[in-house]
Amino acid sequence: MHTSTIKIDVHLDKDKVPQKINWAASDSTIENMQAAKAMMVAFWDGAEKSALRVDLWTNEMMVDEMADFYYQAFMGMADSYDRATHDEILVNEIRTFAKSFYAKFKELQLKENKG
Numbered sequence: 001m002h003t004s005t006i007k008i009d010v011h012l013d014k015d016k017v018p019q020k021i022n023w024a025a026s027d028s029t030i031e032n033m034q035a036a037k038a039m040m041v042a043f044w045d046g047a048e049k050s051a052l053r054v055d056l057w058t059n060e061m062m063v064d065e066m067a068d069f070y071y072q073a074f075m076g077m078a079d080s081y082d083r084a085t086h087d088e089i090l091v092n093e094i095r096t097f098a099k100s101f102y103a104k105f106k107e108l109q110l111k112e113n114k115g
Contacts, residue, residue, distance in 0.1 A: 005026040010056060
């Protein structure tokens with residue numbers, strides 16, 4: 001059996017707020033650690049029937065980047081759920097929500113920029 005490793009380094013300030021996030025994957029063609037402004041990691045605990053999550057972002061992450069990040073995460077979850085279940089109805093629900101979320105974010109941004 002092949003083992004692949006993903007390494008994540010989170011650099012914290014004195015208040016334990018993430019300042020830098022770097023990651024690398026053993027099967028990647030990229031040799032150096034890659035920088036990220038945010039991360040979401042989720043594990044399924046089958047015994048407890050619950051998701052274990054780690055969501056972190058640096059203070060460099062802008063609000064518009066966070067909206068893009070969440071939109072893309074929602075769309076990625078729809079793609080994963082589609083591959084796992086082939087349930088077109090629920091996959092389309094997730095995608096519809098993602099598009100609505102992003103449209104509402106853009107609408108709010110326009111109102112804030114005008115006001």
